[in-house]
Amino acid sequence: MPKRLTKSFFNRSVHEVAPDLIGATLLVNGVGGRLVEVEAYHHTEPAAHSFRGPTERNAVMFGPAGYAYVYRSYGIHWCLNFVCEPKGSASAVLIRAIEPTAGLAAMRRRRGVADERLLCSGPGRLCEALGVTVKHNGLALDAPPFELLARQGDVDVVAGPRIGITKAAELPWRYGEKGSRFLSKPFRPEA
DNA sequence: TGCCCGATTAACT
DNA sequence: GTTAATCGGGCAA
Numbered sequence: 243m244p245k246r247l248t249k250s251f252f253n254r255s256v257h258e259v260a261p262d263l264i265g266a267t268l269l270v271n272g273v274g275g276r277l278v279e280v281e282a283y284h285h286t287e288p289a290a291h292s293f294r295g296p297t298e299r300n301a302v303m304f305g306p307a308g309y310a311y312v313y314r315s316y317g318i319h320w321c322l323n324f325v326c327e328p329k330g331s332a333s334a335v336l337i338r339a340i341e342p343t344a345g346l347a348a349m350r351r352r353r354g355v356a357d358e359r360l361l362c363s364g365p366g367r368l369c370e371a372l373g374v375t376v377k378h379n380g381l382a383l384d385a386p387p388f389e390l391l392a393r394q395g396d397v398d399v400v401a402g403p404r405i406g407i408t409k410a411a412e413l414p415w416r417y418g419e420k421g422s423r424f425l426s427k428p429f430r431p432e433a
Numbered sequence: 434t435g436c437c438c439g440a441t442t443a444a445c446t
Numbered sequence: 447g448t449t450a451a452t453c454g455g456g457c458a459a
Binding site: 291294297298299300313314316317318 | 451452453454455456
């Protein structure tokens with residue numbers, strides 16, 4: 243049986259947690275799949291929401307590890323993050339894409355598309371498919387409606403530049419499963 | 434108070 | 447390849 247991820251899993255450097263999340267299973271009310279793409283954010287670099295200090299929106303990032311940080315993007319979409327590191331470091335992992343494995347019918351209904359590869363390949367898309375909204379902001383990741391299971395076996399993890407940002411875009415803090423067909427965008431082929 | 438911009442997506446040309 | 451949709455944070459005035 244897969245091991246359930248607890249708060250101690252997240253209470254480490256965001257750069258250890260992020261690659262370890264690839265291949266793990268995320269379920270929200272039983273709907274979800276395998277994580278295939280995430281990005282790390284840290285308050286010391288300007289692309290992070292926490293860079294300029296605590297606000298009403300990012301308050302959860304400044305709390306303890308193992309909680310969900312959900313924010314509205316471009317006034318339209320929701321984006322899901324996992325808070326990492328000891329309290330106060332204000333770092334988090336953005337969940338960018340999952341490979342759907344559970345609750346496909348619910349995902350198709352919420353998303354209004356049939357193609358598996360369009361259900362969860364992007365931070366806004368996967369939140370819509372899993373029903374994640376601001377109501378989930380601040381909720382613990384080791385209790386319902388969330389369920390997180392450690393990966394089983396080996397996963398080929400690759401890293402590259404983050405997507406959709408202009409600040410600190412050169413940092414290779416995007417992690418994904420090599421060759422996955424469910425990435426929001428492919429990783430550049432390795433040298 | 435007003436203005437600009439963003440960790441996005443889908444529908445255009 | 448380009449652009450609208452849509453809204454809160456951050457900064458200037």
